[in-house]
Amino acid sequence: MAGLARVTPGTDLGEVVEILERDGAVIIENFVDDATLEGLRNDLAPALKGANHCETGYDGHRTRRVNSLFARTRHLTPVVTQPLYLGAARAVMQKPVHMWVGKSRIEITPTIQISATQAIQIDPGQGKQPLHRDDWLHLRRHPGPTSRVQLMLSLTDFTAENGATLVIPGSHHWDDETPPKYSDSFPSAMPAGSALIWLGGVYHSGGANTTDEPRLSLTVSYDLGNLRQEENQYLAVPKETVLELPEEVRRLLGYDSCPPGLGWYEMQDPHMVLEYDDLEQARAAADRHGSSRLN
Structure with a gap:
């Protein structure tokens, strides 16, 4: 594989869903307009600048993270309702399941919900994050149905040198005994305002920042509605x-x-x-x- 598939906002939703189910990840360039991008930068950059570096190696000793994003900016609505992201999350996860209630066989379609929101600043000197799956929070087994669809929006350009998210395409098809390797991953290099979308079973990690400038982004996840949200939105x-x-x-x-x-x-x-x-x-x-x- 040469890298991650790339599409534009005008791409047919069915094509995006097909890529996600095949590769587990896709880049959408020009995901938000300039006004939304600038609004998010203005709202979130000061909080990131004032945040301490994380305390654990997993979260990054040279990485700053800020949560409760809906309480910090009014520019998230076009991100979470962007048709290809919301549409793909619904198409991939909202699949009917059947059950018997008495003598009736009925089909139930679950909802989806916003699970976690976080702004991330990877500062110079940060190394690679350990490769991981995001749906491990719900103790999911693989391969299996998708319970999370996540997004990483680039607030600055993402490059292989400044910490672009590393992704192993197709790894959502792997079982739980196959260890991930960086050599199988590709950097999600993309211009500011673009977005990486990936499934919860895909191995990925933050990349290393070997430049002199921070890498800024925000991430949002959709989970099935029958699972507990990662971030308690009622308190956030x-x-x-x-x-x-x-x-x-x-x-x-x-x-x-x-x-x-x-x-x-x-x-x-x-x-x-x-x-x-x-x-x-x-x-x-x-x-x-x-x-x-x-x-």
Whole structure:
């Protein structure tokens, strides 16, 4: 393989999904427009500059990380709703599963949710991160169904020299006994404003920064709605900030239920806690609507 496949925002969603299911990763150039890119840089760069370097070798002794991004910037909505990213995450993960309820065989399609958000600054002198899979957090076995689709947005140019994310294409097809090797990886070199999308079962790592300038990026992950979010979005994002977001993004942050019956509040759609002034009003609304959970 010569490297990672590259597409543009105008590429057909089906083609992107095909690449992801085959290679496990794809680069989308010109993923965001200039205004979004500049807004993200302006909002996140000061927090990154003020952050301490990480304490563990895995996270990087010359790497700075900042979380709770929806509380820090108003420019994430076009990132998480970008059609090829959100569309691919839904196509890859929201696949029906069947079950028997009494004498009825029914199909259930899970939701997806925003799991983690993080801005990352790899400073000069940082070495390679250990190769790893991101879906290990949920103790997934491989090969198997995809439970995470992740994105890395370049806020500065990514090069092989400044720490571009290293990816082993096709490694989501490997079993759990095959160790990853850097020699099998490719750097996700791409211009600022581009994005690398990869599946949770793909081996990858941050690259080494041998230049004199930091590498800036942000990452967002989508997980299946029936799994616990990596970052607790209910604590990370104040309610008043959530209320400023479109309903689709609110639900993606977790204010939604996942069929057949996960995440409900008073056995109702949890989004109602955002539609009323307080929980007592939401509870009263739930009582008026009655139970809708599958029992």
